[in-house]
Amino acid sequence: MAARHILVAGAGIGGLTAALALARAGFDVTIVERAQALEEAGAGVQLAANATRCLKTLGVYERVAANAVFPEAFEVMDGRCGIRLTGAPMGAQAEARFGGPFLVIHRADLHSALLAAVRETPAIALKLGHAVEGFEAEGDGVAVRCGERLHADALIGADGLRSAVRLQLHPEAKPSFRHRAAWRATVPAGALPARLAGPITRLWLGPGAHLVSYPVKGGEAVNLVAVTPDEREVHGWNLEGAPGELLAHYSGWSADALALIGAPERWLRWALFDLDPMPAWGTGAVTLLGDAAHAMPPFLAQGAAQAIEDAVVLADLLKSTAAIDSATIPAALRHYEALRLPRTARVQKAARGMDRIYHLAGPARLARDLVMRARPGDAVLERYRWIYDWTP
Known part of the structure; x- marks a missing residue:
């Protein structure tokens, strides 16, 4: 019997x-992608123990880890005065605590490893x-229109x-604009003072804005993400951002944050959207996964x-259906x-809550x-x- 086919x-x-x-x-799998060429956008990605455990079960962890950095510490900084508010050791201690490694990696390196x-x-x-372009039920499966007509289970x-x-x-499930922009850049580690380029993930908090920094590219570069208020809803990963405009949001911040x-010569800006939690994802032989189902603030x-x-x-829930009648697939979904x-x-919901906490001002911030x-x-x-302990 031929393997079941998933699109x-x-x-x-x-x-x-x-x-x-x-x-x-x-399963036999066909991936259909709208882009003519794969050029993964974005900058850095943080993968906590819940994700790295999954990569190990899939046999791709070592490939991903080869280009990753394993931070030795996590620090929360006061963006204005530059003092350390709190922090925690990472590395081996965090891995022992949560049963899996924490790593940071450039998004392109993660995408390339998976590809x-x-x-x-x-x-x-x-x-x-x-x-x-569309899909409809067909027999026990689904027919998908995507420039050609493909059938899958x-x-x-x-x-x-x-x-x-x-x-x-x-x-009815429309993306929700968060009235914020994320600005991203990657700079060579050598372009920064040594204290800002080491194996530490830092979160800098200030009124109305925050900044995240961590090493990528095996420690040869530092990924930066700055989040600011913004009312422009233009969607896209590669919109040029004016450095002077970004700097205005950080007036009065500490010397290290500034x-x-x-440091970057070029910033890219994108508007932040997420989804409201949905009561259901799919129907029949169709379901959703990742940002399509539950896009969230970063x-x-x-x-x-x-x-x-x-x-x-x-995959675990569909595994038992791979060699039996495809009519069982909707129940597994x-x-x-x-x-x-x-x-x-x-x-x-927790990510949305952090938006408020990160950007407090006045007495609430103090x-x-x-x-x-x-x-x-x-x-x-x-x-x-409750996030990091999750096991597949």
């Missing part, structure tokens, strides 16, 4: 991971320049925030991690959704900082044990 829409981190997981579960694994997997076919919409699959399933913001660094979790759970919806909704300075550093990580 995955989208060749981003979620789609590639899903394809790898499904192939390991015994290389996909291209080495005979059960996976990748079709570029194939945008999903199931369709997985991993096609991002502006998912065509989600649009047909849930036309040294980071002033304030807990869990967007990629939750997509990776989705992929492992989805509903089981996947029942397991993932509560967790991803909780992460989405109270937050006092609480942070009074708590043990490990409390920063222990607060999110």
Whole structure:
């Protein structure tokens, strides 16, 4: 009997991971991607223990780790005066605490590692320049229109925030503008003072804005993400940002924070959108995965991690259907959704909550900082044990 066939829409981190997981579960997989060429946008990605455990189960962890950095510490800084508010050791201590490594990596390096694994997997076919135009039930499966008509036993919409699959399933589920912009840049580590380029992840907090810095490219570069208020809803990853405009949001910040913001010659800006938690994802032989299902603000660094979790759970639940009647697939998809919806909704809500906490001003900001300075550093990580402890 021929292997069951799953069609995955989208060749981003979620789609590639899903394809790898499904192939390991015994399926033939076709990935359809609207882009004519794969050029993964973005800058850095943080992968906590919940994500790296998944990568190990998929057999791609070593490939990803080869270009990653394993931070030795995490620090929360007062952006204005430059003092350390709190922090925690990372590295071996965090791995022992949560049962898995924490790493940071350039998004292009993560995407390239997953793509290389996909291209080495005979059960996976990748079709570029194939945008999903629509789909309908056909027999026990689904027919997908994407420049050609393809039949599959199931369709997985991993096609991002502006998912065509989600649009047909849930036309009312529109991306929600967060009234903020994220500015990203990567600078050579040698262009920064040594104290700002070491193996430490730092979060700089200030009224209305924040800044994140951590090493990538094996420590040869530093990834920067600056988040500011913004009312421009133009969507895109590669919009040029004016450095002078960005700097105006950080007037009065500490010398170290300003040294980071002033280092890049070029900043790219994108408007931040997310999704409200959805009561359901799919129907029949169709479901959603990653940002298509639960796009979230980047304030807990869990967007990629939750997509990776989705992929492992989805493949595990579909595995038992790979060699039997495809009529059982919809039930497995509903089981996947029942397991993932509560967790991803909780992460989405927690990430939105951090937006408010990070950007407090006035007396509320001072109270937050006092609480942070009074708590043990490990409390920063222990607060999110419910995220990091997750095991596939």
